[in-house]
Amino acid sequence: MQGIAKQDLNKVLETLSGGGAALLVPMEIDGVTRFARWEQGAKTALGAGNTLLPPKEALFPQNEKVFNYEMSNEEAKIVPSAAAAEETIILGIRPCDVRAIQALDNVFLTKDYVDELYKTRRRHTLLIALGCTQPAPTCFCSSVGGDPLQAEGADIMLWDLGETYGLEALSDKGKDLLKKIDKFMSKSRGKKPAAGKFSLEVDSRGIAEKLHNMFEDPIWDRWYQKCLGCGICTFICPTCHCFDMQEKHTGQWDGYRYRCWDSCMFQEYSLMAGGHNPRPTKKERLRNRFLHKLCFFQERYGMLLCTGCGRCVRECPVGMDITKFIKEVSEVSLNE
Amino acid sequence: MSDPSGEMRELAKKLLENGEVDRIIGWEKGNLWYQSPPLFITRAEETDRLVFDDFAINSLVTYLLDERDSGKKTGIFVKGCDSRGLVRILQDKQIARESVYVIGLPCSGKKDPRQALSSGASESSQVPPAAKCEECLYPNPVIYDVIIGEAVEAKAKGDRFAAVKEIEAKTADEKYAYWTSQYSKCLRCLACRNVCPACNCRECAFDISKPRILAKENNLSHNMVYHLTRAFHAAGRCVECGECERVCPMGIPIMQLNKKIIKEINDLFGPYEAGVKLDETPPPLGTYQTSDPEEFM
Numbered sequence A: 001m002q003g004i005a006k007q008d009l010n011k012v013l014e015t016l017s018g019g020g021a022a023l024l025v026p027m028e029i030d031g032v033t034r035f036a037r038w039e040q041g042a043k044t045a046l047g048a049g050n051t052l053l054p055p056k057e058a059l060f061p062q063n064e065k066v067f068n069y070e071m072s073n074e075e076a077k078i079v080p081s082a083a084a085a086e087e088t089i090i091l092g093i094r095p096c097d098v099r100a101i102q103a104l105d106n107v108f109l110t111k112d113y114v115d116e117l118y119k120t121r122r123r124h125t126l127l128i129a130l131g132c133t134q135p136a137p138t139c140f141c142s143s144v145g146g147d148p149l150q151a152e153g154a155d156i157m158l159w160d161l162g163e164t165y166g167l168e169a170l171s172d173k174g175k176d177l178l179k180k181i182d183k184f185m186s187k188s189r190g191k192k193p194a195a196g197k198f199s200l201e202v203d204s205r206g207i208a209e210k211l212h213n214m215f216e217d218p219i220w221d222r223w224y225q226k227c228l229g230c231g232i233c234t235f236i237c238p239t240c241h242c243f244d245m246q247e248k249h250t251g252q253w254d255g256y257r258y259r260c261w262d263s264c265m266f267q268e269y270s271l272m273a274g275g276h277n278p279r280p281t282k283k284e285r286l287r288n289r290f291l292h293k294l295c296f297f298q299e300r301y302g303m304l305l306c307t308g309c310g311r312c313v314r315e316c317p318v319g320m321d322i323t324k325f326i327k328e329v330s331e332v333s334l335n336e
Numbered sequence B: 001m002s003d004p005s006g007e008m009r010e011l012a013k014k015l016l017e018n019g020e021v022d023r024i025i026g027w028e029k030g031n032l033w034y035q036s037p038p039l040f041i042t043r044a045e046e047t048d049r050l051v052f053d054d055f056a057i058n059s060l061v062t063y064l065l066d067e068r069d070s071g072k073k074t075g076i077f078v079k080g081c082d083s084r085g086l087v088r089i090l091q092d093k094q095i096a097r098e099s100v101y102v103i104g105l106p107c108s109g110k111k112d113p114r115q116a117l118s119s120g121a122s123e124s125s126q127v128p129p130a131a132k133c134e135e136c137l138y139p140n141p142v143i144y145d146v147i148i149g150e151a152v153e154a155k156a157k158g159d160r161f162a163a164v165k166e167i168e169a170k171t172a173d174e175k176y177a178y179w180t181s182q183y184s185k186c187l188r189c190l191a192c193r194n195v196c197p198a199c200n201c202r203e204c205a206f207d208i209s210k211p212r213i214l215a216k217e218n219n220l221s222h223n224m225v226y227h228l229t230r231a232f233h234a235a236g237r238c239v240e241c242g243e244c245e246r247v248c249p250m251g252i253p254i255m256q257l258n259k260k261i262i263k264e265i266n267d268l269f270g271p272y273e274a275g276v277k278l279d280e281t282p283p284p285l286g287t288y289q290t291s292d293p294e295e296f297m
């Protein structure tokens, strides 16, 4: 396998970010690990496990302008926004988050609907994934069909081999990029490492089929009550992609429309114009989140909307544990 | 501290069996060793799940708001800090005293699950005490119908306003730089509001969509409106349970601002401790006196 010495990492990052590409790597900023633009001298947090904030904001920012409007002489002018077409490299993205981007691709690019803003960003984004040799205590990607060491859909795969990073191009774009850092590459004697042990494991096979018939099951009554109805689990989830549309009036006759992240766990999310709320309590909202992740998305796109990154398990302040939920669903007997 | 879970279970079972309460809110052991999340039970046979260990850190009192109109009676476990939150909710007349059966638990300090993870600990003894517990002044419940266990001594370490004084010593520009870097991180997930016993409005201004009072666009200016409004609304009513800061995934020092306000209120009207006595006069900013030094009053 080819590799680069760790001591050359800074030079490699410098080369990759040369030519004006935005190079996003995991960093710790004000106590929060997230993907941020690398600049000479910045310290990466590549070895710190998965980041608190997923890289989704690079493709699907928390706020994004959709169009500007301007009214004059009884005429309305609408100017759609164009996404910045900046070449972007996301380096150090973990396999679970690469799968999450595949889920976002499904939402924004398939089934007869193409989101131009997302498409532009996505087309200019290259993914350099870092395999996980030691899953964190909250990781469970292997339980939902993921592989911690291999990120299908990434352009280049990296593995931490101790003194070096082993690497392999998975796409043509990846191969081209490797040429740019050719001079740092050597033949590494290491081979693809073995995955460490997971402390969180659950059997999720058949979960979507089972949940399909559990809309009215009493399980929801047992699960919703402790939820605070906050937006933590959805905002930090790499796959959650709900957004709201809002306007900002910058003057009397002009302004812009933007979209911003929304959360199905918010009371106001499903509130309709006439005042009716079809998901009136936390029960219906939690049910929606779990069903979307574990049933509806699978039915529509053939994959779960949970990639096992474990962020919600780690950050939910009331310990809402989706793996425990999956296990409990598997224990429910439906033919009483 | 001896493990009170045996007594807790027995009492909860009795309360449910003889119909004294409709439901019990306590804590149970989670999937992971460092989690003891909230537990809701309505059947006597489930009471064996109740625990009160190092990680029973969540305050349970804001859940009472979910059922404020149901007419149900709840048996609820409270630590010292939680009990002050309960006083807040009662004083604000959100629930009737008769709608709760309060089981007090003196508390010798809890641990934070996120800290358990970030410290890389493999068992509870390796996890440091939670930040909010280090400054606790009321480890014993201030309101209860029955208490389980012996009273413990408050062992707050150092000056509870130390972090406030640190900020006060900064120049205006430094303060601005500090707070803006903190508020820029805010996701506006609203967890800090939702967990707060002082945030008990039926409809929060931040949830109103017509007209929208606070734009949903996440930026520093809106985030600051959110934070300052929240802090002022809780002024004089914050019971220092520290739950807002504990739940914040972004590590924003919410209590630092809350404590600054508490310190100011103490200097101006004090000493005043919110949520300690149920029958005391309303909080300083929730009342007025004709002898108020402000002439316009």
Ligand code: SF4
Pocket (backbone or CB within 6 Å): A226, A227, A228, A229, A230, A231, A232, A233, A234, A265, A315, A316, A317, A318, A319, A320, B191
């Ligand atoms: S599950 Fe947890 S993180 Fe999600 S809304 Fe409920 S309390 Fe918040």
Ligand code: SF4
Pocket (backbone or CB within 6 Å): A233, A236, A237, A238, A239, A240, A293, A305, A306, A307, A308, A309, A310, A311, A312, A313, A322
């Ligand atoms: S549901 Fe939770 S574990 Fe699954 S992808 Fe989202 S944050 Fe990660």
Ligand code: SF4
Pocket (backbone or CB within 6 Å): A049, A050, A094, A095, A096, A097, A131, A132, A134, A135, A136, A139, A140, A141, A142, A146, A147, A148, A149, A307, A308, A309, A310
């Ligand atoms: S869930 Fe899997 S891929 Fe994601 S960080 Fe953990 S081990 Fe790596």
Ligand code: SF4
Pocket (backbone or CB within 6 Å): B185, B186, B187, B188, B189, B190, B191, B192, B193, B244, B247, B248, B249, B250, B251, B252, B254
């Ligand atoms: S919990 Fe933290 S991130 Fe969420 S709204 Fe409050 S301060 Fe912001």
